[in-house]
Structure formats: structure tokens, C-alpha cells
Amino acid sequence: MAKVYNFAFIFLDEIHHINHFITVAIELSKHHNVSIITYPGKHEYLKNKLTELDGNRVKVEKLKTLAFRAFTDKLKKRPLPRKGFWMKKNKNYILNNFDAIIFTDYIHHKLLKYRGNKEKPKFIKFPHGAPGRGYSYNKEQLDFDFQLLFGTFHYDQYKNLNLLGENPEIIGYPKIDAVKNIGNKKLFNNNNPVVLYNPHFTSSLTSWHEKGLKILKFFYKNADNYNLIFAPHLHLFQEEKGKANPEDIPEKYLNAENIFIDLGSQESVDMTYTKLADIYLGDVSSQVFEFIINPRPCIFMNHKKIDYKADINYRFWQFGQVVSKVKKLKKALKKAPIKFEKKYKEIQEKTMLENFYTENNSTPSERAAKKITNFLDKELPQ
Secondary structure (H helix, E strand, O other), X not given: OXXXXXXXEEEOOOHHHHHHHHHHHHHHHOOOEEEEEEOOOOOHXXXXXXXXXXXXXXXXXXXXXXXXXXXXXXXXXXXXXXXXHHHHHHHHHHHHXXXXXXXOOOOOHHHHHHXXXXXXXXXXXXXXOOOOOHHHOOHHHHHOOEEEEOOHHHHHHHHHOOOOOOOEEEOXXXXXXXXXXXXXXXXXXOOOOEEEEEOOOOOOOOOHHHHXXXXXXXXXXXXXXXXXXXXXXXXXXXXXXXXXXXXXXXXXXXXXXXEEEOOOOXXXXXXXXXXXXXXXXXXXXXXXXXXXXXXXXXXEEOOOOOOOOOOHHHHHHHOOEEEOOXXXXXXXXXXXXXXXXXXXXXXXXHHHHHHOOOOOOOOHHHHHHHHHHHHHHHHOOO
């Protein structure tokens, strides 16, 4: 008789983490007890996704942080609890009631310390985006008992950097399963090409602060030729992270018929826009890897004139033309479809296969659930 395990998925972040783990939680819940452990709140998107994907067997548990910390969080209008204090408050419940704890970010430190040398719960690491810049290659990967990886590139990079633990497994990209029901959305009343401008939030890397308004101005002036979706990383316009101010965006761009602006809705994280757009315009966001699941033209803004060609952190800049000035956009956009077919399509297709492992007759989420269960069967025998 197969053993039934208790799993905890730790969710203390914004909604962009949800689609990376939710379908794996649902697959595990078909044979095991699964809880998504989170903070008090409405969690509308999480609950809606569970309903949409038939995840009624997954339990959502809302645990409070320390009372004084909750009070100060409220005073300072923090939307999320401070993770270390939340872990301290709930460590006994989490460590004593689950066989495995699954993380999508590096927020495991307190619980790892409290677990000490105990055999369980096992700590399992999910990425929350395709491997691109250096953030993906964190030495804290070695803190985890089990690693889930998206593809051969992911595995090879970790191996080269000595970041593979004792139990890595390649399973594909579960987010694909989570957004399978997302259809095309009509945003514009014309058939002009749709460009997705998707800047990152990190202040030292994003193109928004130096070039963003100029890019909006360019598309505003070229309304007869192009439509623009401006959907940055949802952290960009958060005061405590990206620090961009939405009031800096002129009203005329908000009302323009050929410009659609989304500063952080659920559609900015569920691949709605990466599926809809004809051309990707970005800087260092790993969302471009989701865009090239269906290869299409890309343009990248190298506003700081970085020497990127031998830098693995800019691997995605191989997918299209790299420009340093907004005034070069007109020519780049005009030539993008032709250059894509001649030069970049093959590179994108090769990269997509390296990034996201696929297998006939099973989904990434099914493979992940199976690999996790097999790992626990080996490590926690009856």
C-alpha cells in the first residue's frame, strides 16, 4: 500500500509565484494531503485558480504572524508579513506536521535552522521562473534536500556552478499546466502588430527609469503602425521594491487607443500578454523565456551599453536585436519579422528545448509529483 504524505507549500509572496507551484500541489493532492500555508488575506487569485483547475482537495491554511509584528506591519501598510517573524511564530506547526515543505523562493532560512539535523520534513526547492540571470544561481540551492529543475540547461548550469544537490530532477515547466486555459484576449480595435514592453523591476537593470517614458512616447506617436502592451514585472511599481511611481505616466498614454497598461494584475503573471503579443520588447526579465515558447520576434533595450555577448546573464539577448536608444526602435521593429526568420527563430527554438523539458504522455506537474513522491519513498521508508 502506497504511503500517504503530508505536504506544505509555503506561499508568502505575490501572485506571480502561484502558477509555478499550484498544479503540482493539485497533482500531489490526488494521493496525498496537501496544504498551501500562507498568511491571512483574501487570496482571491489563489482560490480562483484552485477552483479553475479542480484543486478542491488542496487545503489553504492561513497562519498569523507574531501579534506585535502584525500590528507594526499594519501600521507600515506592508501587504505581506515579514517572513522571518512569520516563520518563528509558525515553526512548530509546520515542522511537526509535514513530511515535506516546498518553497518557490529563498525564504527557508529560519525553518532550516529550526529543523536542525532532523530527518524530516524534507525541504524541496521549486524555481519561480526560467533560469536567466545570476539570481537563478544561488548557493542556497544546496540547502535543499531535493531540487526540481525545468530543463537540461538548468541542470548543466547548476552542475557547472556546483549547485546541484544530491537529489536534482528535471521535470519541465509546470506553469504551462497552470495557464493552459488562458485564451487570447482582444485589447485593440485594429490588426496592427502588438508589442509587449516588459521591463524588469531591479533599479540597476531596468530600462524603465531611463527609457520607459520615451518608449511610451514612441508608441503613442506611432499609433497608426503599432499597439503596445506595457506590462512590467509587478514589482516595478511597488514602493518597497521597484520604486517606480505610476503617477509619472502621463494621462494621454493611459487613454491612448493603441496603448494598454497593466502594472500588476493577475493577467500580468499568467502569460496572457506573452501569448497575445507579436513582438517582445524588454531588458532582463525572464518572461521572455515564456514568450519564446511560441517563437516570435524580440528586441532588447541595452540602455546601459553593457558588454553582454559573453555574459551568461544575458543569454536571452541572443533572441533578437539589441538596441541602446529608443530612436533605433522604428528601424528595429520594421526589420524584426525578417531578422527573426533569418537569424533568431532557430536560436529561440533551440533555447526553448534546452529550457523546458518535455515528454509524451505526461505533464510537467505529473512528473514533478511523481519525482517528489519517489524521493520521499526513498528517504522516508515506512
